Amino acid sequence: MTAISPVHHQVSAKAKTAFMTNARDNPSGADAVLFSLKANGVDYLFANAGSDFAPIIESYARRGEEGKRAPKPVIVPHEAALVAMAHGYYLVTGRPQAAMVHVNVGLANAVMGLINAHADDVPVIMMSGRTPLTEHDRPGARRTPIQYGQEQFDQSGMVRELVKWDYELRYAENAANLVSRGYAIAMSEPVGAVYLSLPREPLCEPAPKSREEGTPLQVAASPTAPDPQAIEQATAWLAGAKNPLIVCQRGDPAGRVAALLGALAERHGIAVSEVFATRNVMPSDHPMLVGPNLAELLPAADVVLVVDAPVAWIESAAQPAETAKVIHVGPDPLFARMPVRSYRASLAIAGNTARTLAALDAALEAHPPATTARRNTIAAGHSAYRAKVAKTTEAGxxxxxxxxxxxxxxxEILGNDGIVFNERGAPSPFYTLKAGNRFFGNTPAGGLGWALPAALGAQLADRERLVVCVVGDGSYMFANPVACHQVAEAHGLPLITVILNNSAWDAVRLSTLEVYPEGYASRANDVPLSDLSPVPDYCAIAAGSRAWTCVVEEAGELPAALSKAVAVVREERRQVVIDVRVRAE
Incomplete structure (x- = not known):
C-alpha cells in the first residue's frame, strides 16, 4: 500500500500532467477573473492573501508583462482596512475597485468594511477564496487541515445581507462572465457592493479564451429618468410653497448633485439643510445653506424636498409639520434596504438624483421666482448659522x-482642492469647504476604523492631492493603524492623519448621557466602559513606518504643526501623524 501523507495528499501524475499542459496553452480561471476585472475598469485588487490565492498569485507571476491586463495588486495587512481603501477610492473617482480576502476567516474581518459600504451605497467588487471543494484528484484540491476547518455550508451567507448580488464560481469557463455581471450589477443604480466566492479548483482549471477578450460581457443599466408626472406634482408644491426646505446628506463622486442642487437652491430661493453629511454637497459659503438645526427648520417648512438622504432627520428630535408635503428623491427614495425608516413621504420620485434635480430646476423656471424678501431671510439665516459656528470654534x-x-x-490648510476624511471629529459644519465632495464622513452604519484606510484609498487615487484624515483615538485603534501605516509607506501615500486624543470613547459617554441625562453616569467622574487610558504612544506606532510625527498639547500649537505637516507632505512625500490632545465634548 502506498503511504499517503497526512497533510499533503498527492494529485495523480496523469491529472498533474494534463493540468500543466493546459496551463501553458490556455488561461486559467484565475487569469479570467483578473483579466475581466481589468476589462471592466478596475484599477486595483486590494488583497490579503491565503492558501486559496495560489492560482491568483501564479497568474500574476506567470504573466509578467501581461500583468498589465490585470488590476495592480495592493497588499493590505488587514481585511477591514482593505475594503475601506476600496471605499475611499470610489468616493473620489466614481470607479469601484476589487477587494479579495482569504476564505471565511478573511471574509469575517472584511464584514465591517462591507457594512459601511452597504450603508452608503458604495460599490465594491468583493471576492474571497473558498475552501477547496474536493479532497483529491484535482489541481487545487485540499492539502492542509485548515481546509477542513474553514469550510462552511453557505459562506456567502456571511455577507448576503450586505451586497446586491452574490454567487460562487463553479466552473472556470464562467469566471470572466461572472465578474462582468457582478460589476454591471454593482454599478446599476442604486449602486452597491457585490460578492463572488472563488473555490480554488475552478481558479486552477483552464478557461477558454473569450471571443471578445478585453470587452465586458455586460454593462451597468443606464441611469433612470424621473416620472414626468411626479416632477410636475413636486414642482407645483415647491413653486407654491412659502417656506420650502431642502434636506441633503451626500453627493455623487462626479459632483453633479452638488452643482445642480446648489444652482437650484439659489435660483429658486430654497433653504438647504445638510445633515449627518457623509459626502458634503454644499460649499460652506453658499447663501442658501442654513445649517443642520432641523428641530427648528423642519416644523416651519411647508414643503420638504429630501435629496437622496438615508437618514434625513431623527424622528424623536424633529418632524415635519402635519400639513407639510414631503418629497423624497433618489435612485431608491424609500431606501428599501432599511427595515425601519418611517419618514412621511407625500411623494417618492425614483430616478437618478442628478437627472431628477435637473428636471425640477427646469420645471421651476416656468413659475414666478422667489421673492427678494424670502431670499434675504434665507441669506440672513445662513449668516447667523456661520456666525454660530465661528463662535463655537473660537471658544475651543x-x-x-x-x-x-x-x-x-x-x-485652513485644505486650499481649493484638499479633502478631509472625518471619523468622530467635528461634523461637517465646522469645516470650511470650498465645494462638494471635500468632506467624507463615516457612514450611518458607524463601523469604526473606516476613515484612516478610506483616506489611504483616496490618496492612492490621487497622490498629488492633499488628503487629511481626522480621527478619534478610539476609531484610530479600530483602523488597524499598524497595517494602515505600513500601506502608506509601502505605496508612498503622503497622508496627513490627525488623531483627536481625549483618552476615551466620547461617543459612548455622550450616547449614555442622551438616554440618562440626569442618571448616575452623568455625575460620575469616570463613565464606565468609555475610558481608554493609559493611551498608547500613537506617534511611536506611526514612527515604526517612518512617519513624521508631532504631539500638540495646546490649541495654539496646532496651526504651526499643520503647516509643517503640509511641508513634509509636499517636500518629503511621506506620511504625517499629529496627536492632538482634545477636550471632552
Missing amino acids: SRGVASKAWVAHCVS
Missing part, C-alpha cells in the same frame, strides 16, 4: 483644543 481655540477648533485649523 485656547487651552486644550476642541474638535471644532481642529476642524477650523484643518480647513
Whole structure:
C-alpha cells in the first residue's frame, strides 16, 4: 500500500500532467477573473492573501508583462482596512475597485468594511477564496487541515445581507462572465457592493479564451429618468410653497448633485439643510445653506424636498409639520434596504438624483421666482448659522483644543482642492469647504476604523492631492493603524492623519448621557466602559513606518504643526501623524 501523507495528499501524475499542459496553452480561471476585472475598469485588487490565492498569485507571476491586463495588486495587512481603501477610492473617482480576502476567516474581518459600504451605497467588487471543494484528484484540491476547518455550508451567507448580488464560481469557463455581471450589477443604480466566492479548483482549471477578450460581457443599466408626472406634482408644491426646505446628506463622486442642487437652491430661493453629511454637497459659503438645526427648520417648512438622504432627520428630535408635503428623491427614495425608516413621504420620485434635480430646476423656471424678501431671510439665516459656528470654534481655540477648533485649523490648510476624511471629529459644519465632495464622513452604519484606510484609498487615487484624515483615538485603534501605516509607506501615500486624543470613547459617554441625562453616569467622574487610558504612544506606532510625527498639547500649537505637516507632505512625500490632545465634548 502506498503511504499517503497526512497533510499533503498527492494529485495523480496523469491529472498533474494534463493540468500543466493546459496551463501553458490556455488561461486559467484565475487569469479570467483578473483579466475581466481589468476589462471592466478596475484599477486595483486590494488583497490579503491565503492558501486559496495560489492560482491568483501564479497568474500574476506567470504573466509578467501581461500583468498589465490585470488590476495592480495592493497588499493590505488587514481585511477591514482593505475594503475601506476600496471605499475611499470610489468616493473620489466614481470607479469601484476589487477587494479579495482569504476564505471565511478573511471574509469575517472584511464584514465591517462591507457594512459601511452597504450603508452608503458604495460599490465594491468583493471576492474571497473558498475552501477547496474536493479532497483529491484535482489541481487545487485540499492539502492542509485548515481546509477542513474553514469550510462552511453557505459562506456567502456571511455577507448576503450586505451586497446586491452574490454567487460562487463553479466552473472556470464562467469566471470572466461572472465578474462582468457582478460589476454591471454593482454599478446599476442604486449602486452597491457585490460578492463572488472563488473555490480554488475552478481558479486552477483552464478557461477558454473569450471571443471578445478585453470587452465586458455586460454593462451597468443606464441611469433612470424621473416620472414626468411626479416632477410636475413636486414642482407645483415647491413653486407654491412659502417656506420650502431642502434636506441633503451626500453627493455623487462626479459632483453633479452638488452643482445642480446648489444652482437650484439659489435660483429658486430654497433653504438647504445638510445633515449627518457623509459626502458634503454644499460649499460652506453658499447663501442658501442654513445649517443642520432641523428641530427648528423642519416644523416651519411647508414643503420638504429630501435629496437622496438615508437618514434625513431623527424622528424623536424633529418632524415635519402635519400639513407639510414631503418629497423624497433618489435612485431608491424609500431606501428599501432599511427595515425601519418611517419618514412621511407625500411623494417618492425614483430616478437618478442628478437627472431628477435637473428636471425640477427646469420645471421651476416656468413659475414666478422667489421673492427678494424670502431670499434675504434665507441669506440672513445662513449668516447667523456661520456666525454660530465661528463662535463655537473660537471658544475651543485656547487651552486644550476642541474638535471644532481642529476642524477650523484643518480647513485652513485644505486650499481649493484638499479633502478631509472625518471619523468622530467635528461634523461637517465646522469645516470650511470650498465645494462638494471635500468632506467624507463615516457612514450611518458607524463601523469604526473606516476613515484612516478610506483616506489611504483616496490618496492612492490621487497622490498629488492633499488628503487629511481626522480621527478619534478610539476609531484610530479600530483602523488597524499598524497595517494602515505600513500601506502608506509601502505605496508612498503622503497622508496627513490627525488623531483627536481625549483618552476615551466620547461617543459612548455622550450616547449614555442622551438616554440618562440626569442618571448616575452623568455625575460620575469616570463613565464606565468609555475610558481608554493609559493611551498608547500613537506617534511611536506611526514612527515604526517612518512617519513624521508631532504631539500638540495646546490649541495654539496646532496651526504651526499643520503647516509643517503640509511641508513634509509636499517636500518629503511621506506620511504625517499629529496627536492632538482634545477636550471632552
